Amino acid sequence: MNQSIKPGDNPDLTEERLSGTFDTNSMAAVIYGSDKLAQRRREISEAVSRIPELQDSKPCPFMTREEKILEGSRKSAILNRLLPGLIDLDSFEETVFIHQEVIGIEGHPLALHESLFIPPIATQGTDEQQKKWLGRAQRREIIGCYAQTELGHGSNLRALETTATFDISSQEFILNSPTITSLKWWPGALGKSANWSIVIANLIVHDKNHGPHPFMVQLRDEKSHEPLPGITVGDIGPKMAFNGADNGFLGFENYRIPRENMLMRHSKVTPDGGYIRPPHAKIGYSGMVRVRSRMAAEQGLFLAHALTIAVRYSAIRRQGYLEDRSREVKVLDYQTQQHRLFPSIARAYAFIFCGFETIRLYDQLLIDVQNGNTSGMADLHALTSGLKSVVTHQTGEGIEQARMACGGHGYSMASYISEIYGVAIGGCTYEGENMVMLLQLARYLVKSIEMIQNGKSKNLGPMVAYLAANESEIDLNLGPNEYLKVFQYAARSQAWRATEKFQKLRNSGMSKEQAWNQASVELTRASRLHTRLYIMSTFINHVGSVVDQKIKKVLIDLLNVHITYEVMDIGIYVQGLLSSDQMDLIRNQLYVSLETIRPNAVSLVDSFQISDMQLRSVLGRRDGNVYENLFKWAKSCPLNDKDVLESVTKYLKPMMDKSKL
Numbered sequence: 033m034n035q036s037i038k039p040g041d042n043p044d045l046t047e048e049r050l051s052g053t054f055d056t057n058s059m060a061a062v063i064y065g066s067d068k069l070a071q072r073r074r075e076i077s078e079a080v081s082r083i084p085e086l087q088d089s090k091p092c093p094f095m096t097r098e099e100k101i102l103e104g105s106r107k108s109a110i111l112n113r114l115l116p117g118l119i120d121l122d123s124f125e126e127t128v129f130i131h132q133e134v135i136g137i138e139g140h141p142l143a144l145h146e147s148l149f150i151p152p153i154a155t156q157g158t159d160e161q162q163k164k165w166l167g168r169a170q171r172r173e174i175i176g177c178y179a180q181t182e183l184g185h186g187s188n189l190r191a192l193e194t195t196a197t198f199d200i201s202s203q204e205f206i207l208n209s210p211t212i213t214s215l216k217w218w219p220g221a222l223g224k225s226a227n228w229s230i231v232i233a234n235l236i237v238h239d240k241n242h243g244p245h246p247f248m249v250q251l252r253d254e255k256s257h258e259p260l261p262g263i264t265v266g267d268i269g270p271k272m273a274f275n276g277a278d279n280g281f282l283g284f285e286n287y288r289i290p291r292e293n294m295l296m297r298h299s300k301v302t303p304d305g306g307y308i309r310p311p312h313a314k315i316g317y318s319g320m321v322r323v324r325s326r327m328a329a330e331q332g333l334f335l336a337h338a339l340t341i342a343v344r345y346s347a348i349r350r351q352g353y354l355e356d357r358s359r360e361v362k363v364l365d366y367q368t369q370q371h372r373l374f375p376s377i378a379r380a381y382a383f384i385f386c387g388f389e390t391i392r393l394y395d396q397l398l399i400d401v402q403n404g405n406t407s408g409m410a411d412l413h414a415l416t417s418g419l420k421s422v423v424t425h426q427t428g429e430g431i432e433q434a435r436m437a438c439g440g441h442g443y444s445m446a447s448y449i450s451e452i453y454g455v456a457i458g459g460c461t462y463e464g465e466n467m468v469m470l471l472q473l474a475r476y477l478v479k480s481i482e483m484i485q486n487g488k489s490k491n492l493g494p495m496v497a498y499l500a501a502n503e504s505e506i507d508l509n510l511g512p513n514e515y516l517k518v519f520q521y522a523a524r525s526q527a528w529r530a531t532e533k534f535q536k537l538r539n540s541g542m543s544k545e546q547a548w549n550q551a552s553v554e555l556t557r558a559s560r561l562h563t564r565l566y567i568m569s570t571f572i573n574h575v576g577s578v579v580d581q582k583i584k585k586v587l588i589d590l591l592n593v594h595i596t597y598e599v600m601d602i603g604i605y606v607q608g609l610l611s612s613d614q615m616d617l618i619r620n621q622l623y624v625s626l627e628t629i630r631p632n633a634v635s636l637v638d639s640f641q642i643s644d645m646q647l648r649s650v651l652g653r654r655d656g657n658v659y660e661n662l663f664k665w666a667k668s669c670p671l672n673d674k675d676v677l678e679s680v681t682k683y684l685k686p687m688m689d690k691s692k693l
């Protein structure tokens with residue numbers, strides 16, 4: 033049963049919902065991890081929809097940037113008052129969800145507070161530091177951000193220029209931005225809203241640079257909100273999207289903070305200027321790993337937003353004819369439309385499933401690290417580096433296809449897809465530019481192959497064990513596991529090809545860095561294939577664990593779309609393994625899978641259970657009553673407040689008058 037059906041809905045959409053073969057609440061439980069979690073999302077949406085002061089004052093596309101920031105702040109403040117009655121305050125998921133629901137995806141002054149400011153205090157601060165700041169931050173007595181990137185440096189953290197020099201005599205760190213390129217640049221909420229920040233600066237003790245470390249830094253006076261002396265701070269200006277956030281710049285001039293403001297759970301500076309190393313050199317980077325580990329699920333949900341809009345709209349949009357000339361068909365019936373949208377539905381499910389898995393892996397790693405075991409850090413760093421890169425890229429592609437699938441109306445801000453696209457593709461850049469992160473994973477793959485070459489295959493972790501296998505024939509009595517073998521073949525041969533290229537260049541006398549650079553396109557290809565293999569295998573395992581048979585059946589259909597599409601998409605890498613007959617067979621299986629999934633397409637996107645408030649799309653409305661609401665939306669555009677604008681009276685009219693003979 034599809035729970036979205038209501039009286040007064042567009043009959044085309046109701047027809048789709050009636051053709052679904054499964055219960056959408058049960059599917060939501062599988063998507064979000066449990067019936068309880070899915071139920072909480074519905075309850076929060078429902079509660080929020082009943083609070084008038086939390087509703088949008090006008091559609092976001094009609095707001096200026098200043099209005100967006102004002103609206104985000106207004107709602108944040110109201111939420112802070114109402115949160116205790118609405119959510120479980122200890123739940124990060126519920127906190128993020130309710131902000132998403134109420135404020136949307138365009139960012140807000142507290143967007144970074146929860147995800148990048150509080151977690152480093154909680155994981156890298158000592159017990160005393162947590163006692164001092166965590167409660168204040170959680171109650172939102174202070175608003176924080178995360179200032180790492182600089183005007184001249186982002187990807188390469190080793191080149192950061194901001195310094196925190198320890199002054200033994202005063203027991204303080206002195207922060208400086210010695211050059212224009214050392215200005216912090218980009219941190220969200222820094223521009224106008226935050227009064228505190230985690231600042232990443234090079235720790236200098238006794239003239240020795242110990243590299244980037246995190247510091248708690250007050251930026252603005254807690255009464256007046258004016259920048260404190262020694263601080264230069266402001267907003268960096270409008271962006272491609274995400275304009276409800278005030279990304280900012282920040283400079284320091286001999287700005288002093290107490291020694292106790294360096295986050296010292298792992299690395300320490302003692303009062304006499306001694307430096308105690310962390311248990312793992314990259315432990316200070318763990319805040320980034322945390323955010324990356326959450327990105328697959330987040331991005332899967334961005335894709336889910338765009339697909340909810342495009343699939344629902346495709347079910348009410350009629351254009352052209354198939355056999356029956358008496359009525360135009362739903363565009364969702366065209367094979368091209370299905371090919372455009374259904375593999376993306378499968379990817380959205382796959383990203384969410386493997387996203388929740390990486391969140392679980394991160395949470396486990398955090399416990400291990402707190403217990404002094406850092407051995408899992410390299411594996412998770414490699415995995416999340418690849419995953420954030422592949423998922424953000426494919427999400428961007430999927431959202432853009434969703435926009436095109438909506439024809440002209442997809443281009444209107446009424447669809448809201450352009451905003452989803454703009455926000456989502458920010459993920460290709462933030463938390464590590466995609467190519468840079470793919471190359472981090474490639475280091476791990478190359479090292480794994482070197483282990484095999486050195487006869488140490490048995491030391492390989494489970495995620496890379498396939499690199500040592502020797503599959504040369506596939507029985508195409510194809511089930512998911514055979515597809516997995518095809519993908520393993522592709523990922524393995526590309527990883528070996530790239531590694532051997534790198535080694536050959538090295539053996540020719542080239543420096544390690546040059547050889548790496550000249551092999552880097554091949555290396556990034558290997559990383560993508562490895563990551564896509566991981567996504568596929570997680571999807572297969574997840575479907576295998578589903579108990580409800582009706583849900584399992586439709587997920588198997590979706591999995592079939594995924595595996596056939598993915599293998600067709602990497603055809604070039606499997607030419608040595610599959611014959612052209614086998615490729616034809618897979619292609620035909622894909623087309624059959626598209627037909628099989630067709631009656632469930634609307635129910636599959638309804639199962640994401642994204643409310644109209646959160647979706648903010650006229651095209652994607654739950655009720656499918658698009659045309660009358662598009663007309664209403666256009667009429668409410670501020671340009672239509674007057675019939676004759678100043679642009680006409682001041683310029684066009686005089687021009688036309690002058691041009692008259």
Ligand SMILES: CCCCCCCCCCCCCCCCC/C=C/C(=O)SCCNC(=O)CCNC(=O)[C@H](O)C(C)(C)COP(=O)(O)OP(=O)(O)OC[C@H]1O[C@@H](n2cnc3c(N)ncnc32)[C@H](O)[C@@H]1OP(=O)(O)O
Pocket residue numbers: 128132137143148178180181186187188189190220314317318320321330333334337409410413455461462463464465468472475476
């Ligand atoms: C509509 C749907 C709604 C759904 C709900 C979603 C709600 C959320 C809405 C979100 C809206 C959008 C919010 C936007 C927020 C944006 C926030 C952005 C924040 C930021 O961007 S913060 C800044 C991030 N910056 C970076 O990521 C910088 C990237 N660079 C680096 O990380 C490093 O410089 C580096 C890793 C690339 C290289 O570092 P380094 O030079 O020090 O190291 P080497 O390359 O030499 O490597 C040495 C060895 O160290 C290992 N290593 C590196 N990192 C790690 C690590 N983290 N852990 C473990 N090991 C690590 C390397 O692998 C090397 O190992 P080897 O063995 O020697 O090979």
Ligand SMILES: Cc1cc2nc3c(=O)[nH]c(=O)nc-3n(C[C@H](O)[C@H](O)[C@H](O)COP(=O)(O)OP(=O)(O)OC[C@H]3O[C@@H](n4cnc5c(N)ncnc54)[C@H](O)[C@@H]3O)c2cc1C
Pocket residue numbers: 144148178179180181184185186187188217218219220274279458461462463464465466467468471
């Ligand atoms: C929406 C958004 C929000 C952000 N929020 C924050 C925040 O809250 N806090 C914060 O500190 N930062 C934030 N950032 C900054 C972000 O983390 C950086 O922009 C990101 O890490 C990329 O660094 P960069 O801008 O220096 O890119 P660059 O490194 O200059 O990238 C430019 C090009 O160079 C290539 N390149 C660079 N190095 C290599 C290499 N070694 N090998 C091959 N190619 C290379 C890249 O692939 C890319 O094509 C945000 C950015 C955005 C877009």
